[in-house]
Amino acid sequence: MSSVKGSKQYSMRVVPHRPALRLLRFVLLLLVLALLAAGAYVWGYWQASGGNVPTGQSREQLQVQLNEAQSESERLRQQVANLRMASEVDRQASEDVRGEVIELRRQIASLEADISFYRGLMAPGESGGGLALGDITLQALGAERHYRFKFVVQQIATDHQVLNGSLSVDILGTNASGEVERLPLQQISPDYSENNIKLRFKYFQNIEGELTLPPGFEPQQLELVASESGSGADSVERTYGWLTDQSQ
Template sequence: MSQDRKPAQEYVVIRHRPGYRFRRTAILLVFSIVAAIAGYAAGLAQGGFRFSSVEASNDVLEEELDKLRDSYTEARQQVINLDRGRAIDEQALNQARKTIVELETRIASLKSDLTFYKNIMAPSETSKGLQVDSFSLAPDRQPGAFDFKLVLTQVGNNKSYIAGVVAVNVIGLRDEEKEVIALRDLSQDIEDLGVKFRFRYFQDVEGLLVLPDDFEPLEIQVVAQAEGRKSSQAERTFDWDDLTEN
């Protein structure tokens, strides 16, 4: 009794290798990249990329760099020269300003002297004869000490001398009470209550006065008395603050 048999199925045995597919893919990828690089290099070699052009470009860049360095050095030197020139200009300008101030001060002094002499030689009708022209104070290095200068003038008739005495008093407060101190008691340069004078045009009385520590000066009182044929009196009071504000 025969029976029909189905043909037997064939099986293929494949060895299991973990990671094989991944390694194969990676190898193919590497070969592809290497081939691409090789082709690019060959193209560069044939297509005209030349190392000589790189060297030429490098030479040009070095030349430009040298030029820039020279320009930079020159610019720095110009800045230094300008700074020096500016310093010299500033020094010259400061000196010029100082000279101008000195000249202006001198001009003002000369104008004051000119006015002084004009007033003596060509006075107004109300300012003839003996005059107390001015009194000035300048602080000394010693505390409470001042250099003083009194100027007396004879205005108008200067053909003959005028003579007499002048008294100077400092009026102020001591312990909130008014007090009058003669210049003789404040200055070693003045010996008498009345300082003698004799002149045709003008005379200066100068010296150093020292104030007491507890004395507050307020005014300077000057009284000049001419004697003889030109007997007359001139009196003038000066505010202490006005004399010392500068």
């Protein structure tokens, strides 16, 4: 074989072709890389856990502690719920007691008024006897301008006899135009068809019912006139301010 003068000559060697050996080397390389990756993972886990790898026994202990913590948390939540319920019960009980106290005070005041009234009936004192008008009650109801009323007519005497007579009731105020107006009770109360309400009693008589004021009317006073029928008839007149009880 001829050669070109001046060029470098390389020696040639014949190498057997073995594809299985090349594949084996590649598989071994992958295995080494996998082992290195696994070792790095174990090293990192060991460092993160403080150098201690939890055993099966320690995992069981951690699970027990977790269960105990969850039970304690549930117990505390239940205790908080019980305290809230007890607080609500106490608050409701306090409201109920306050309402009962208010109602008892109202009943006591009503009984004291009744005692005073009956004392006046049985011991007229300086009044000398005859007709008398007691206190009135005006109570605002749920509907606007709607009221419940109660008037008391009584006989003051040392020797009570059946008394016959009549009672007239007028509401004085101003209408929507600002003019003074007088409204007879029969015009604003469905409980009475005439303004002269019949009286017949020995000690006292209650006049009760409901009334509704017309729109634009502003009440100012109540005027009551009680008259006894028969010879030597007695009469009494009394004017009250328009004061209502807003408790209901």
